[in-house]
Amino acid sequence: QVQLVESGGGVVQPGGSLRLSCAASGFTFSSFAMHWVRQAPGKGLEWVAAISSETPKKYYADSVNGRFTIFRDNSKDTLYLQMNSLRVEDTAVFYCAKDVESSGPGNYGMNVWGQGTTVTVSS
Amino acid sequence: SSELTQDPAVSVALGQTVRITCQGDSLRTFYASWYQQKPGQAPLFVIYGENNRPSGIPDRFSGSTSGNTASLTITGAQAEDEADYYCNSRDSSGNHWLFGGGTKLTVL
Numbered sequence: 001q002v003q004l005v006e007s008g009g010g011v012v013q014p015g016g017s018l019r020l021s022c023a024a025s026g027f028t029f030s031s032f033a034m035h036w037v038r039q040a041p042g043k044g045l046e047w048v049a050a051i052s053s054e055t056p057k058k059y060y061a062d063s064v065n066g067r068f069t070i071f072r073d074n075s076k077d078t079l080y081l082q083m084n085s086l087r088v089e090d091t092a093v094f095y096c097a098k099d100v101e102s103s104g105p106g107n108y109g110m111n112v113w114g115q116g117t118t119v120t121v122s123s
Numbered sequence: 124s125s126e127l128t129q130d131p132a133v134s135v136a137l138g139q140t141v142r143i144t145c146q147g148d149s150l151r152t153f154y155a156s157w158y159q160q161k162p163g164q165a166p167l168f169v170i171y172g173e174n175n176r177p178s179g180i181p182d183r184f185s186g187s188t189s190g191n192t193a194s195l196t197i198t199g200a201q202a203e204d205e206a207d208y209y210c211n212s213r214d215s216s217g218n219h220w221l222f223g224g225g226t227k228l229t230v231l
Contacts, residue, residue, distance in 0.1 A: 035220070037166075045158070045166065045209050047220040059218055095165055100156075105220075108172050109156025109211055113165040 002026035002112050004096050009117030016086050020117055022079040022096030027112075030054065030074035033104035036081045038092035039116075048094070049081065050105045059105070064090075086121045093118050125214050127155075127223035134229040135200045143195045143226045145210030153213040155193035157186060160207045160225075169208075170195055197228075205230045 008020040022034070036048040049070040050059040058070055069082040079096050094117055097110035127147040135141035145155055154173065158166035168177050170186035183198045193212075197204055210223040 037222075044207075044225040045160075045211075045222040047211075047222060050220065059220075061219060097166075100171060107153050107213060108175075109154075109158075109168060111168045111171070111177055113168075115165050 002098070004098065004112055004114035006094065006096055006114045006117035009094065009119045011120045011122060012086055013123050014086060014088055014121055016121070017082070017084045018086065018119060020081040020083065020094055020096075020119070022081075022114055024077045024079065024098070027098070029072075029077040031102045033099035033101070033106070034070075034072065034079045035097045035099065035105070035110055036070060036079075037095045037097055037110070037113075038090075038119075039095070040089075040092045043092075046092075050099070051079070052105060053103055083119070086119075088121050091119060091121050125149075125219070125221065127210055127212060127221045129208075129210060129223035129226045131224065132227045132229070134231055135197070136231050137202060138199055140196065140198045141200055141228065143197075143208050143228065145193045145195075145212075145223045146191055147212065147221065147223075148191055149212050149215045149221065150188060150191050150193050152215060153217070155186070155188060155210045155212045157184075157193075157195045158209045158211065159204075160209065161205075166209065200228075200230050202230050204228060 035050045067085045098112040100108035157170040160166045
C-alpha cells in the first residue's frame with residue numbers, strides 16, 4: 001500500500017541542525033511532488049516546503065526560507081528536509097505528504113501523509 | 124492575501140448537516156482541499172478539487188466554492204466525524220501553500 005515513513009526527529013539545541021527523512025513506498029515516488037508540513041504542539045498545520053518531481057523546483061515558507069533545504073533522492077524513494085539554525089519555535093511534529101498530481105506540485109492538495117516525526121528545539 | 128480563515132469551532136447535532144467554511148483571496152484562483160485530523164493522528168485527505176472525494180471517504184462529505192469562500196459540508200454528521208478540519212490551498216502567488224487555522228467540529 002502507499003506509505004510514507006518519517007524519521008530523524010529528536011531533541012536539538014537552538015542553533016543546531018537536524019536532517020529529516022521520509023521513505024516512500026507503494027507508488028512511483030519519482031513521479032510526484034512532495035511536501036513537508038509541520039504542527040507545533042496544540043497548534044494547526046503549517047506548510048513548510050515543497051519539491052517538484054523532476055529537475056526539482058523547490059518552494060519554502062517564509063518562516064524557514066534560508067534555514068531549511070528540501071531535497072529528494074529518487075533512486076532511494078526518499079524525501080529529506082535539512083534543518084539548520086533551528087529555533088525554539090521550530091518545535092513541531094513534521095509530516096511528509098505526497099502531492100495529488102504527478103509532475104506537480106499542483107492544485108489539488110496532499111493525498112498521502114506519514115505519521116510524523118517530532119522535532120524539539122530546546123536548551 | 125496570504126491567509127485562509129476558518130471559524131475556530133463549530134458544533135452539530137448527531138445526524139444533522141454542518142458546513143465548515145474557509146475564506147481567502149487565493150480561493151478565487153486555486154481550489155481548496157480539506158483534511159480531517161483526530162487527536163494523535165496524521166491528517167486525512169477528505170475533499171479536493173471542485174468536489175472530489177478520495178477513495179474510502181464517505182459520501183456524506185462534500186465540497187464547494189463560491190467566490191473567496193470554500194466550504195466543506197457533512198450531511199448527516201456521525202460521532203466519528205468529530206475532529207479538527209483544515210482547509211489548504213496555494214497562495215495567490217502560486218509559490219506557497221497555506222493552511223487555514225482549523226475548525227474543531229463537535230458532534231453533539
